Amino acid sequence: MRARPQLKPIAVIRRPSEVILVGRALEATYLDDTDGSTSALLDLLTEGKHTVGELPAAMGARGYTVTGAEMAAAVEALDEVGVLLRAGSDDDLAPSTRRRHESNLRFYDLYAGMRRTSADHHRAMARxxxxxxxxxxxxxxxxxxxxxxxxxxxxxxxxxxxxxxxxxxxxxxxxxxxxxxxxxxxxxxxxxxxxxxxxxxxxxxxxxxxxxxxxxxxxxxxxxxxxxxxxxxxxxxxxxxxxxxxxxxxxxxxxxxxxxxxxxxxxxxxxxxxxxxxxxxxxxxxxxxxxxxxxxxxxxxxxxxxxxxxxxxxxxxxxxxxxxxxxxxxxxxxxxxxxxxxxxxxxxxxxxxxxxxxxxxxxxxxxxx
Ligand SMILES: [Zn+2]
The missing domain is CATH 3.40.50.720 (NAD(P)-binding Rossmann-like Domain)
Structure with missing residues (x-):
């Protein structure tokens, strides 16, 4: 998958051995972080620069050995709880559309994920x-x-x-x-x-x-x-x-x-x-x-x-x-x-x-x- 997952701008609470994601509807997701790898992954996902296939190398550069399958499963699980967007997914809309519908697109972010983007929601409304x-x-x-x-x-x-x-x-x-x-x-x-x-x-x-x-x-x-x-x-x-x-x-x-x-x-x-x-x-x-x-x-x-x-x-x-x-x-x-x-x-x-x-x-x- 060439898509780049990106963490939504939700609250991330870091505690010893644990990370808490507080997103939609104030639902909290508790993630184990005993070895710090969860925090490292969330930092990478906040940047939204890497495809799923590129994540093992990026994690390796931070001192964590992970497999492609582990990264794919982690991204899938985070998408499932609704905290990921597809980075750059607004780019296939015309610049004037992005400017005019900026707030609408950011509203759709609440519901968007790796499969259905905010731009997809906007296009549905435009039709x-x-x-x-x-x-x-x-x-x-x-x-x-x-x-x-x-x-x-x-x-x-x-x-x-x-x-x-x-x-x-x-x-x-x-x-x-x-x-x-x-x-x-x-x-x-x-x-x-x-x-x-x-x-x-x-x-x-x-x-x-x-x-x-x-x-x-x-x-x-x-x-x-x-x-x-x-x-x-x-x-x-x-x-x-x-x-x-x-x-x-x-x-x-x-x-x-x-x-x-x-x-x-x-x-x-x-x-x-x-x-x-x-x-x-x-x-x-x-x-x-x-x-x-x-x-x-x-x-x-x-x-x-x-x-x-x-x-x-x-x-x-x-x-x-x-x-x-x-x-x-x-x-x-x-x-x-x-x-x-x-x-x-x-x-x-x-x-x-x-x-x-x-x-x-x-x-x-x-x-x-
Ligand atoms: Zn009836």
């Missing part, structure tokens, strides 16, 4: 095709974050025009956009901001049924539901996404509680499962998730800028998991909440597949929990 339903508080925020990440194409659907009250939280628009369709104003913002890196397709349309989602979502990798009408919009999108075979994410604000969740058709239980099982699951699920799925009475929009941005952040992080495979989606069939009026208390509750769900019954891979 991503997203159907974004809604260009309001959450939708316009998600649009901005996805463009920051360099998503390839976003089909943006909304039927509203920009109003003065939107300026409290919809930062893709300004006072100069008042009266314009949100989708064209958002496209213009995207052009100014990202000079065409992300193609934003404005679709000025009201979503009234699953058919529209199926039509607009053909070929998409992910659907994001940032609308709350009609009342059964989540079940509608759920059904359409089963037909399209793509995951979707939904989120919103109910009174004082932020929530988000996602569905991976054929892999996770779906939204219809939750609806069918709401009586059984009401013991553990938040009240709003189980009892008011179809009957939202809170039509007042009290989402301020920070609330819309929080929601957009949670949703875009989940979108990144689906689109780049950094790690498994955290909200698949799992209802995440943040309660604003209770010290930002968070909760997460998963729901199970319902045996009577006609959609999940189509896909054998979803286990009945």
């Amino acid at each position: 991503a095709d997203v159907l974004l339903l809604g260009a309001g508080g959450m939708g316009s925020g998600v649009l901005q974050s996805l463009i920051g990440l360099g998503a390839g194409r976003i089909r943006l659907v909304d039927c509203d025009t920009v109003e003065e009250k939107n300026l409290a939280r919809q930062f893709a628009y300004g006072h100069y956009d008042i009266g314009r369709p949100k989708v064209t104003a958002a496209r213009d913002w995207a052009r100014r901001y990202a000079a065409g890196d992300t193609v934003v397709e404005p679709i000025h349309e009201e979503i009234t049924g699953a058919d529209a989602v199926r039509r607009l979502g053909a070929g998409a990798d992910l659907v994001i539901c940032a609308i709350d009408t009609p009342d059964d919009v989540h079940l509608m999108v759920n059904e359409a996404c089963f037909d399209l075979g793509v995951p979707f994410i939904a989120a919103g604000l109910q009174y004082s509680m932020l929530f988000y969740w996602s569905v991976q058709p054929g892999v996770s239980p779906c939204r219809l499962c939750l609806e069918l099982g709401r009586d059984e699951q009401s013991a553990t699920m938040p009240e709003l998730a189980t009892q008011h799925v179809l009957r939202s009475t809170d039509k007042v929009n009290r989402a301020t800028g920070p609330i819309a941005q929080l929601l957009a952040g949670f949703v875009t992080l989940e979108a990144g998991r689906y689109l780049t495979g950094t790690d498994a989606p955290v909200a698949a069939a799992t209802y995440h909440t943040v309660e604003l009026t209770d010290g930002m208390r968070t909760s997460r509750e998963s729901w199970a597949r319902h045996p009577a769900c006609r959609l999940c019954a189509r896909t054998a891979a979803v286990a009945v929990a």
